Amino acid sequence: MNEAHASGFSGPDVPPAAVYDQCVRCGLCLPACPTYLETLVETSSPRGRIALIKAVDEGRLDLTSPGFVHQMSECLDCRACEAVCPSGVAYGQLLEPARTQIERATENTQPPGRAFGRAVALGTLFSHLWTMRVVARLLRFYQRSGLQRLVRASGILRALRLARLEALAPAISTRFFVPRGQRWDAAVTPVRATAFVHAGCIMQVAFAEVDEATVRVLQRAGCDVVAPAAQGCCGAIAVHAGDMDRGRALAKRNIAAFERSGAEVYVVNAAGCGSALKEYGHLFAADPLWAERAAAFSARVRDVTEFLDEIGIAPELGVIDAVVTYQEPCHLAHAQRISAAPRRLLGLIPGLTLREMDESSLCCGSAGVYNLTQPEMSDRLGRRKIERILAVRPQIVATANPGCALQLTNGLRAGDHRIAVKHVVELLDDSYAAYKPTSRASSASAASTLG
Amino acid sequence: MIAPLEPRLAGELAQIVGEANVLLAEADLLAYGYDGTWYDSTPRCVVLPADTAEVSAIHRLATRERLALTPRAMGSGLSGGSVPLGGSIVLGIMRLNRILEIDEVNAVAIVQPGVVTADLQRAVEAKGLFYPPDPSSLKQSAIGGNVAENAGGARCLKYGVTADYVMALEVVLPGGEIVRTGGKTVKNVTGYDLRALFTGAEGTLGTITEVTLRLLPLPKFTKTATAAFARIEDAAATVVAILAAGIVPTSIELLDQLTMRCLEENRSTGLPVDSDALLLFAVDGNYESVVDDELGRIAEIAGRNGAQSTRVASDAAESARLWEARRAVSPALARKRPHKLGEDIAVPRSALVAMVRAVREIAARNDLLIPLFGHAGDGNLHPNILCDRRDPAEMARVRVAAREIFEAAVALGGTLSGEHGIGVLKKQFMELDIGPHALAVMRRIKDAIDPLGIMNPGKIFPDPGGIDAFELPAGPARP
Numbered sequence: 018m019n020e021a022h023a024s025g026f027s028g029p030d031v032p033p034a035a036v037y038d039q040c041v042r043c044g045l046c047l048p049a050c051p052t053y054l055e056t057l058v059e060t061s062s063p064r065g066r067i068a069l070i071k072a073v074d075e076g077r078l079d080l081t082s083p084g085f086v087h088q089m090s091e092c093l094d095c096r097a098c099e100a101v102c103p104s105g106v107a108y109g110q111l112l113e114p115a116r117t118q119i120e121r122a123t124e125n126t127q128p129p130g131r132a133f134g135r136a137v138a139l140g141t142l143f144s145h146l147w148t149m150r151v152v153a154r155l156l157r158f159y160q161r162s163g164l165q166r167l168v169r170a171s172g173i174l175r176a177l178r179l180a181r182l183e184a185l186a187p188a189i190s191t192r193f194f195v196p197r198g199q200r201w202d203a204a205v206t207p208v209r210a211t212a213f214v215h216a217g218c219i220m221q222v223a224f225a226e227v228d229e230a231t232v233r234v235l236q237r238a239g240c241d242v243v244a245p246a247a248q249g250c251c252g253a254i255a256v257h258a259g260d261m262d263r264g265r266a267l268a269k270r271n272i273a274a275f276e277r278s279g280a281e282v283y284v285v286n287a288a289g290c291g292s293a294l295k296e297y298g299h300l301f302a303a304d305p306l307w308a309e310r311a312a313a314f315s316a317r318v319r320d321v322t323e324f325l326d327e328i329g330i331a332p333e334l335g336v337i338d339a340v341v342t343y344q345e346p347c348h349l350a351h352a353q354r355i356s357a358a359p360r361r362l363l364g365l366i367p368g369l370t371l372r373e374m375d376e377s378s379l380c381c382g383s384a385g386v387y388n389l390t391q392p393e394m395s396d397r398l399g400r401r402k403i404e405r406i407l408a409v410r411p412q413i414v415a416t417a418n419p420g421c422a423l424q425l426t427n428g429l430r431a432g433d434h435r436i437a438v439k440h441v442v443e444l445l446d447d448s449y450a451a452y453k454p455t456s457r458a459s460s461a462s463a464a465s466t467l468g
Numbered sequence: 469m470i471a472p473l474e475p476r477l478a479g480e481l482a483q484i485v486g487e488a489n490v491l492l493a494e495a496d497l498l499a500y501g502y503d504g505t506w507y508d509s510t511p512r513c514v515v516l517p518a519d520t521a522e523v524s525a526i527h528r529l530a531t532r533e534r535l536a537l538t539p540r541a542m543g544s545g546l547s548g549g550s551v552p553l554g555g556s557i558v559l560g561i562m563r564l565n566r567i568l569e570i571d572e573v574n575a576v577a578i579v580q581p582g583v584v585t586a587d588l589q590r591a592v593e594a595k596g597l598f599y600p601p602d603p604s605s606l607k608q609s610a611i612g613g614n615v616a617e618n619a620g621g622a623r624c625l626k627y628g629v630t631a632d633y634v635m636a637l638e639v640v641l642p643g644g645e646i647v648r649t650g651g652k653t654v655k656n657v658t659g660y661d662l663r664a665l666f667t668g669a670e671g672t673l674g675t676i677t678e679v680t681l682r683l684l685p686l687p688k689f690t691k692t693a694t695a696a697f698a699r700i701e702d703a704a705a706t707v708v709a710i711l712a713a714g715i716v717p718t719s720i721e722l723l724d725q726l727t728m729r730c731l732e733e734n735r736s737t738g739l740p741v742d743s744d745a746l747l748l749f750a751v752d753g754n755y756e757s758v759v760d761d762e763l764g765r766i767a768e769i770a771g772r773n774g775a776q777s778t779r780v781a782s783d784a785a786e787s788a789r790l791w792e793a794r795r796a797v798s799p800a801l802a803r804k805r806p807h808k809l810g811e812d813i814a815v816p817r818s819a820l821v822a823m824v825r826a827v828r829e830i831a832a833r834n835d836l837l838i839p840l841f842g843h844a845g846d847g848n849l850h851p852n853i854l855c856d857r858r859d860p861a862e863m864a865r866v867r868v869a870a871r872e873i874f875e876a877a878v879a880l881g882g883t884l885s886g887e888h889g890i891g892v893l894k895k896q897f898m899e900l901d902i903g904p905h906a907l908a909v910m911r912r913i914k915d916a917i918d919p920l921g922i923m924n925p926g927k928i929f930p931d932p933g934g935i936d937a938f939e940l941p942a943g944p945a946r947p
Contacts, residue, residue: 065499084495103796
């Protein structure tokens, strides 16, 4: 049993033994893990997956064995385990290289459809955002022209196995938020900072109104806002899918764009992107040419809720008379450990009642492209989340990430529940829009006691 | 390597529990080969039943085919109790996870063994009731495992251990017979106390499938306080003095400096890391004035015994942070060295000061880091020997230190294990603690109930060779 075997990992991006050796197998991650809670199977837990990664590294389990491949893809990469781990195991630093190792080892044996889809998605759509906008325009035409109804009725989607992809596709925004080097001046003086706004990929075509709201709220908070054209996708999709090389190529573009912009802070309104951007330092740790630049960049990245909470927001907030529950994006709550800031911001809005749901920080099952790659588990977690939401009977679910927003919207629509899904920053923007100077006394005093 | 279970037998198991609940893939077997210790021993199969009838059918098959079974709940044990030795089949009970009844009139809860301890506490507290046993693993351990290992926790000082709450059990015997013992009555002296026998038997006598637990009224007030000391012996002396004064706090926990530093690296709680030791107190009761009065007396006694400072937690949030930090101690120690050997000795409180001193001396003599923490109020201490298993010279010293700690505890009138159980980790020391005759009685009981020896083999009873055969599991082979 003790003979030395060769590691199943090779080349760069090997899950570091120093990270998995931190795990003492206490099991505290089990009750935090969505896939463990759903299956109650040890293999589907963070502790189990760490044991498997270690076994592959020690040559006791094959890198491409079905069990290993399944567990590496069934993991949501939600990082809830990391947030509760007293031993400090940086789980994401194990999973992402493990996936990269699997992808490299199976490159030539994948079914052609999957390889093609991957190449198109990672190599084209997310690498060149203009192509994403072209596809989005086609999709918008499809969704609004009546074609969608015809196609859905025809049954052709099922025949082509595209039904799920089609149903999950986001509703495309009326206009896109295209970064072209725009500059918006702060709405108040003195100017607090120049903020670089990250337009995102899915955000700019499907949640353009959130990007616009982000700019307006930042302006009101006293920021000059810039949107340099040279920015692009953050690379999270590629890194999570096990393509760290492409992730690094995308990261370099953003680092350079930020360095040239003259902005002091890089503001992101998508939690998944924010977490990836904050981890550029780690992504380039082994690259002497980029390590320092990447670390300096990451130190300047802020989630929009984190940044607004830090600098304080303008007090002219109007009433939003609604019960709101907050769904914590995993990559905000766990990967970035930001939990209180969005709740504090929501608490500033007059009339808004924040009612906490049970398991608010448990993954909703969206997890990037997980809802396409692991449809069954994604649906189970989606249903679990909708149940928790309905239990507190809100009018609005607030969140701070496009993936969550899509999953929640689709889940609520499927059950015909009339509950709106909004980004925290949209609610702030709505609140500013609802502000009436006549109500100055009450809202100003509310804001000042809270601020 | 262990040969996987023959397809014929795997097929029979699948007929009992359904194909999806028989795990044979290499990855699954690896994931069920450990608990919260170092031990790794791959099972030949994992079977996940859904009810008592399925458990019983699995036992009948195991008896017919002479297959070894190791019952397992959440696998967070700290003695190797649920590690499947010699290719034993893991019988995972986490699908039996329903709270069957919370009987408010009789103040009992009837639960399946896969109910997570923290979930049970939350459910009964919502009804104004209280389940006191609180192992630090309460979020990642289940009632079945708690009963099998007779788990303790911080509140044992005032409220006792898991066994003190077990009113009735349903146990599947090795041959598949279903035994029910005990009931909802407070008093029950009808015959031998089989509840006591199966509680803490570590799955060596059968599989627990249902547990009836005693509940108490939830105390209206619970407050937390701390006292910091420049010398750990003064902290230990304070514990003895408080108890001698007739005060029974809910908990008195001890954390030494090294322990506090590991915790602060994990998450800053503002612990006094420059002090040599900290005592953490909980006091509960139904009258706030009484609780406050006891806290005042505790602070006074601590001051008289050399405390540098004392503090009462200002609110529930601060108190929750302190207790969460306390529960994170064991895993947080991994921040200093790659591995740890966690011990679980208990001594009478009159020997507390001497035991603390002995651990410090053993650490110095063997040139090892041994952070010391534990439930000082009830004399149950967890010296954790930090080490790197890949360093054979260091591991030789660890082996010596572990033995010396056990010997010191027994010499002081104490015992090997307060709450973790014997499992694999401490079995070679059994005779040192209980002597040859008590050990022989235990063997006869084991043989009477499990004559084929199929239940959780390799646990509790020492292998030939006694203490001298004590070996720590070897470090992982790395290329």
